[in-house]
Amino acid sequence: LAKTTQPISMDSYEGQEVNITCSHNNIATNDYITWYQQFPSQGPRFIIQGYKTKVTNEVASLFIPADRKSSTLSLPRVSLSDTAVYYCLVGSVSNTGNQFYFGTGTSLTVIP
Amino acid sequence: KAGVTQTPRYLIKTRGQQVTLSCSPISGHRSVSWYQQTPGQGLQFLFEYFSETQRNKGNFPGRFSGRQFSNSRSEMNVSTLELGDSALYLCASSFAPQGEQETQYFGPGTRLLVL
Numbered sequence: 001l002a003k004t005t006q007p008i009s010m011d012s013y014e015g016q017e018v019n020i021t022c023s024h025n026n027i028a029t030n031d032y033i034t035w036y037q038q039f040p041s042q043g044p045r046f047i048i049q050g051y052k053t054k055v056t057n058e059v060a061s062l063f064i065p066a067d068r069k070s071s072t073l074s075l076p077r078v079s080l081s082d083t084a085v086y087y088c089l090v091g092s093v094s095n096t097g098n099q100f101y102f103g104t105g106t107s108l109t110v111i112p
Numbered sequence: 113k114a115g116v117t118q119t120p121r122y123l124i125k126t127r128g129q130q131v132t133l134s135c136s137p138i139s140g141h142r143s144v145s146w147y148q149q150t151p152g153q154g155l156q157f158l159f160e161y162f163s164e165t166q167r168n169k170g171n172f173p174g175r176f177s178g179r180q181f182s183n184s185r186s187e188m189n190v191s192t193l194e195l196g197d198s199a200l201y202l203c204a205s206s207f208a209p210q211g212e213q214e215t216q217y218f219g220p221g222t223r224l225l226v227l
Contacts, residue, residue, distance in 0.1 A: 032213045043116070043202050043218030044155075051213070087155070093213060099168055100216065102147075102155035 004088045004103035011109045018075045020106050022088030025069050030093040033064060033071045038085045038105070047086075048073065083110045114139065116205050116219035124225045130191040133222045137184050137205030143167075144186040145216060146178060149200040161186050162208055190224075198226045 005023040012018045024033070032051045036044035048055055048062045050071070055062045061074040075082060085105040092099045117136045125131050137144050145168075146158040157170040161180035178188040184205070190197055200223050204216035 034215065036218075041200065041221070041223065043204075043221050046215055046217060049213065049215055091213065096167060100145075100157065102157075104154055 003101055004090055006086075006088055006103055006106045008104065009107040009109070011111055012078055013111050014079055015077050018078050018082075018108060020073045020075075020086055020088075020108070021070055022073070022103070023070045024088070024090050027068050027090055028092060031068075031090050032093070033062065033068075034089045034091055034100075035060070035062065035071075035073045036087045036089065037082075038087065044087060078108075078110045080110050080112060082108065084108060116203055116217055118201075118203050118219040118222050120222060121220065122223045122225075124227060125193050126227050127193055127195060129193050130189060131193060131224060132187055132189045133201055133203075133224075135186045135188075135203030135205075135219060137186070137203075138217055141205035141207050141217075142184055143206045143208035143214070144180055144184060145204045145206075146186070146188050147202040147204065148172070149202060149221070150198075155202070158188065193226045195226050198224060200224075 034049040035047040037047050038044040048060045050062045050064055052064050063072045085107050087102050087105045089100050119134045143162045145160040147155050149155045158172055159178050160168040164180045175191045180186045200221045202221045203219045206214045206216045208214050
């Protein structure tokens with residue numbers, strides 16, 4: 001199960017684009033990447049998921065290079081309400097149940 | 113669709129007692145996973161249930177157990193509570209297609225305080 005490494009914390013000003021990079025050097029061929037957002041005392045909220053190249057939805061983009069040893073979550077024009085902890089997960093596909101590993105997460109603080 | 117629900121939301125117990133937490137997954141989801149979150153250890157996987165069977169298990173002592181019912185609802189039980197069991201317990205559900213990517217959706221959690 002591939003472990004993930006993320007920066008412990010980041011600060012950003014309101015309105016800026018924020019990029020959070022996650023390293024997963026031991027990612028296996030069938031593994032995929034998922035990002036979650038978590039506010040204090042709440043459950044993690046799904047943001048985006050991908051396997052390779054680029055994925056975009058209404059809230060974020062996920063960039064995965066060809067070697068897939070890292071991935072970058074991009075949040076466009078952050079606001080104060082984006083202050084939260086962001087987790088990068090690698091999921092391992094298995095017929096006996098997919099497995100997930102949560103890293104330490106990145107605490108993002110958006111400054112006015 | 114309603115999201116994942118967990119009951120109770122808050123709980124206070126004393127050492128030595130036992131506790132049962134409940135999770136109702138999103139309708140149609142077949143897999144339920146449980147996680148423990150503490151400031152020191154972060155989010156740690158406890159176990160996963162699929163079709164009423166425990167399919168995966170994390171590295172927790174036998175005091176932590178769970179089960180899943182035929183309607184996919186799940187319960188987890190912690191016996192002989194210790195102070196260190198104070199945590200946010202999170203339940204996540206997914207459709208769990210065989211051999212494919214899946215997305216877990218989390219409930220709001222149950223905050224357990226052991227005194």
